[in-house]
Amino acid sequence: MNDDKNTEEKILNAARQVFIEKGFDGTRMQEIADTAGMNKALLHYYFRSKEKLFMKIFEITFKQFVPKMSGIFSSDTSFMDKIQLFISSYIDLLDKNPYIPLFIIRELSRNPNVIKELIFDKFEIIYNAIDLNVKAEIQAGRIRDIDTKHLILNTVSMCIFPFVGKPLLKHLFKTNDDEYRTILIERKNVVFEVIKKWISI
Amino acid sequence: MNDDKNTEEKILNAARQVFIEKGFDGTRMQEIADTAGMNKALLHYYFRSKEKLFMKIFEITFKQFVPKMSGIFSSDTSFMDKIQLFISSYIDLLDKNPYIPLFIIRELSRNPNVIKELIFDKFEIIYNAIDLNVKAEIQAGRIRDIDTKHLILNTVSMCIFPFVGKPLLKHLFKTNDDEYRTILIERKNVVFEVIKKWISI
């Protein structure tokens, strides 16, 4: 019997919440059931096993995060604008979902095979789109001769790591949650400035 | 009965290995015992509980990583040299211990309280040392007016994240382990270049 949402959706929501916070190893099926407000057996009725339920969650979460960046680089604004837009919207996305990067990294590190069962063919499209842009800009003499890989590494590192490293960095800076969040939002400008200065002629 | 190392040391070595790879939740006391080549009861004989053994490991690992950076900023070379030295030696350190950042982040995220029981008073010293350097350079007009927090965030992000995000980024770049490691080593120059361009007048 359903309240407003159907049972499957309630399970997925609860599972996402618990898995993202505690990781696969730290998650108990009972806790998911409690969070969803139902009997533990229902989880198995709908998803057979913890592993299967987890994979569903991981897949959904992963697909939610990766492709968000792909679209930007096919629009027709200037390269610099694309970069600025990417940084700004990605930090916004992280601000709304601060625990997802660590979740993905943690679980990918626990079991690197999961990525093979996922859409990592999309990766090629994304990388090629960016690489094409970069090469064209270099050719046209609008930016310095940089390596696309390092451009990506630098940009995503500076965007993501402050979220992932928060528990440590918060202490280093002696900030509370609000102050730290302010810094994170400031980074929309800072990261773009850093990248711009680096690639500009 | 000891072979060459004493038992306590063998336990600590095995525990470090397993905890760092699998995290607290993913670690079984039996696996540590197997790795150390001894009976599981010995772990409890020497360290009482999984929690206590874990804290020992975390403390050792944490202390091994944080203070390495503090010394550099009290030497008397130029500011730019200090930054370059920091980046270079930190990436070397990460290259030798690539799993430690994720370990620290993962466990700090699982239980943020552990940091309070640790030396995070050292943090203040480190931060102040860097901040003093930065302010002096700005005052002297040798670098632009930048925020110390963002300097730290940018630098450590670009150094650490490529190690933490390896399982994902390796696929994005379609590289094998050797190729990816080459990129990581290249970053000693890249990261310095990026920071230098950013802070130079």
Place this chain on the structure above:
DNA sequence: TAGTACATTAACTAAATGGTTAAACTCAAT
């Protein structure tokens, strides 16, 4: 050599955990 303090082990316990089952419930179609 007997005693003793510490080290090590095999066997065990209690609790937790993922998963199963059989019965009960709900509701729409007959």
Place this chain on the structure above:
DNA sequence: ATTGAGTTTAACCATTTAGTTAATGTACTA
């Protein structure tokens, strides 16, 4: 009302896991 298919639950099961215990081994000393 009855049926029947899908849903939900309480109780249960087998295994795993952190932690304990009691007995055995070891090495040093008086």
